Amino acid sequence: MKLSVRRCSKVSVCTVLKAEEKSINKIHECGESSCLVTVSKAEPPSESDNDIIPRGEQADYQGRKSANVSYQRPTCPQDIHAVLREMSSMLAEQKVELRHLQRENEAQAAKLGELKQQVQEQAGELTAVKAKTNVTENQVEALMRDREVKQVAFSASLLASGSGIMGPFNAHTNLVFRHVTTNIGNAYSPNTGFFIAPVRGAYHFEFYIGAHGSSHPSAAWLVKNGQHIFIAYEHQPSHYGSSSNGATLLLEVGDVVFLRLLVNTRIFDSEDHHSTFSGHLLFTICTSVRV
Template sequence: MRRAAVVLALLLCLLCTGAQGEDGGGTGKKEGDFDIQGAHDQSSSQTQMSTDVLAELKELRDMAIEHRIKIQRLEQDTTVLENRMSTSEKEVEEVKRENADLLARVTASEKKSTAFEARMSSSEKEVEELQRENADRPQVAFSAGLTDAGSVGPFTTDITLKFSKVFTNIGQAYNPTTGIFTAPVRGVYYFRFNAWEIRSAWTGVQLFHNDQRKMAIADLNVDSGYASTSSAMVLQLEEGDVVYIVLPFSFGVYDDSYNRIIFSGFLLFPQ
């Protein structure tokens, strides 16, 4: 733009100079005189100047066209950039929404995880409490068979059966020498017992708690086969109470290596 202004200023100066020459100012010639050489020189100078001006104008026009093309390209690039920016902004908004959704899901998962951890911690505490209770809780269980000798009885008086074949005696509460179970702690206990006979006779036994008979079972074998009977009972015992099996007088039982008669018991829970 500065070059164009300079060119216009030069053109104005030349026009002013030409006008002064036509008026004869500064030549010293009288009015009516005609200088052929001066007119020729002036015409050549004006022609050269017009050519230069046209060249300058053409250069300015080419520059203007070039600038316009550049501006159009810049505008196109700007439009493309704006479109890309708009697309990027949309993508950024979409990413923000996805991140917000993901954050919400993560927060919900963390809350669930916290609740789950709290439940796990509570469950672990309950398990630990149960383990402590079980560790403090006495373990009592026994099971024993009567004998391998075969027939036992009948006798002329009641006798306490001594189950000498001990299979299990956790807590050592059962004494195979006396046949008596002694409660180590106050609690509720379960007992199971039976009788078996191959001879033609009455068979049966009785369950005693301390000195009280709690249950009696009996059966009569009238054939050449066998007779059997069984039962069970849950008893609440105090520490030191005893439980045992009695064979009534005139009753008989039979046991051998098949372990046909069993006396068992265990602690359900202490009190």
């Protein structure tokens, strides 16, 4: 803005306001932000501006000139720094909450890892328990089988029915006792006359041989795996007679025990069962024991 002052010989100094023909823009600092303050362009001076204005009228003139100058009041938006402070506070809270969630997540992840470890350990323990259970079941089954096997006993007579004499034969002949009264464990076979040991142990055997008549003696061997163990022999002068014997044997699993009639001898039996073959398990023996 340019002020022009002219002197008059008749009156005191007159002030004439003369505006340049351009707008004046001034930046007004509003707190933390910048607002634009605009002063509108003044009208070009008229010829009356150069007139001499009496001192008393200068105030009115200046008021009228001031009215020609318009100010645009600064329109400041919301305080940006306040908004930034609020946003910073919210961001800080979110960061704190995020860190809290991260810590919770880490804690839950650690707990999940512990649970997985526990599940794996429990799975291992369950596998071990199952293995032990299987072993226990096998042991129980073995004990049951062993108990069943330990219950071994048999007794049989020579003829299945009726009465009669067998022999004499011109060779040793294996005897088959057909009439079975007891066969616990089914270790004796009435088809072959063989007793086959189901377990290693001590067995006791007894046998009785009936004799009838005076022409031939009666004799039988107790045989183990083809080996003659004991003999029962009777040769009566007349009528009826009998002989017997017995033995306790250590048998391995699969050993065979039976009776064999000697060559040129005979054996008698009837419904009264004079000739019999019996045996039973006394006790089992571990394989580490040697006799």
